[in-house]
Ligand code: FES
């Protein structure tokens with residue numbers, strides 16, 4: 001029996017004890033299974049509709065390692081098309097972004113409309129008289145869904161709808177995306193960079209790894225980029241973890257009931273915020289929020305926070321979205337976008353961009369130090385010694401009797417809430433969801 | 444006669460700018476970041492735009508909205524301050540860098556005290572025990588100005604050749 005199947009056989013009971021075999025962070029066989037059982041069967045984030053506002057706008061994106069064209073067709077409909085010509089497979093789109101009515105394959109000249117329909121082949125009357133154009137369009141992702149501007153695609157023809165996939169977790173997403181009437185808008189283009197670590201590393205970090213902050217990000221705290229309320233030691237003072245929310249989790253840092261934080265958005269921005277599309281309880285969480293971060297399985301994460309690039313300027317709120325794109329068992333390409341409320345002034349959007357770039361990006365004061373650590377985990381994960389000793393990682397923080405903090409009984413939102421972020425419940429939720437996919441149990 | 448002297452000024456200025464860029468590289472390679480800050484004008488505008496692969500009729504693919512760094516003196520100072528911390532894990536242990544600045548050309552002058560300079564940059568970045576470096580290469584468009592007899596960097600645009608950074612962080616200066 002292979003290491004991977006042995007591991008999958010036990011991983012469920014391991015997780016119940018808060019354990020995870022280290023090989024999940026670097027094993028070729030598991031990775032190949034993930035591409036098929038996770039990425040080809042989940043709702044994977046493609047991009048935000050504000051990235052392709054006009055008909056014909058497109059950008060190249062990936063599902064697992066597979067290239068797709070994210071395009072708004074001439075009718076205004078968002079399409080996710082496999083970037084591979086139906087004739088002989090070459091890539092019909094060789095530019096990362098642009099605007100076009102047609103994709104013309106460079107090899108022999110098959111021409112597709114921007115909705116994927118085949119529109120022309122060379123010398124048709126001489127050599128392709130019987131070709132049925134309706135059968136030879138670019139292949140679309142079987143399902144494309146839009147949740148408040150977030151576009152996801154699912155390669156599984158039998159997939160559940162995006163709404164039911166997100167499930168009750170939408171309650172927390174709404175807090176990030178429905179604060180103002182206009183919603184959130186992507187500023188500019190994504191950062192892309194490569195890290196020698198497994199894609200799950202970032203996904204689990206963002207889902208609620210609150211205890212790394214004070215250690216890994218100590219330098220940012222030391223120089224005053226933020227304070228211990230926003231990024232200090234885990235505990236019961238400001239932190240809340242919500243887990244087992246239809247397979248997802250969120251980490252919250254917030255002020256007391258009567259305080260206003262709104263992730264440090266200034267008044268010129270918060271004046272556009274209102275409970276219009278939110279419940280009073282959701283709006284109250286937004287009002288008190290210092291940090292919200294979470295992951296939607298498999299590889300989409302967000303952090304909503306207010307930070308600064310310079311001690312001469314106040315922190316500014318922004319929303320960072322990211323994709324942990326798999327590039328191999330020990331390689332990830334990170335994509336990150338910075339967003340601000342649509343109604344904010346251009347000047348504020350510039351401010352938010354700089355705050356975001358200087359903290360969560362390849363040059364970010366926070367992100368630099370996370371990513372410095374992760375490659376070491378991928379290296380440990382492929383060792384013979386870890387294999388022969390059956391090394392398992394510890395995800396027991398806050399599990400069962402490890403903590404004496406009682407759950408919040410009257411928590412207004414979905415999921416299980418605990419009034420402490422000294423725990424790893426969100427990471428356990430993430431890996432349980434992974435486990436269900438890998439064992440083929442996902443509904 | 445007039446031509447002769449203005450050419451002399453140009454040549455002298457170009458040589459001074461080259462020496463400035465060489466000295467800057469030495470400081471950065473030796474991680475003397477405080478001394479590097481002292482080479483910057485307080486009005487420094489420092490940018491490394493994000494780049495995308497586009498067809499030729501769409502230009503060079505550089506963003507005017509998104510940057511790997513978009514800095515002024517205050518933000519660069521904060522970066523340096525953080526990097527000085529022993530807990531700046533991305534640079535402790537540090538990236539060992541070797542910068543090669545080449546093809547330095549004075550492209551224009553405004554008066555005797557402002558110079559626009561083109562250069563090519565190769566940075567070899569060694570991290571951990573990887574025997575092979577990650578490379579960053581770029582065109583740089585700099586504006587230097589003479590303040591109190593010395594040159595300072597007032598504006599820098601770093602035009603990367605890559606669209607996807609091939610390293611886990613950009614925790615060095617280009
Ligand atoms: S491969 Fe596309 S036209 Fe032949």
Ligand SMILES: [Fe+2]
Pocket residue numbers: 205212213216217366367370
């Ligand atoms: Fe972190």
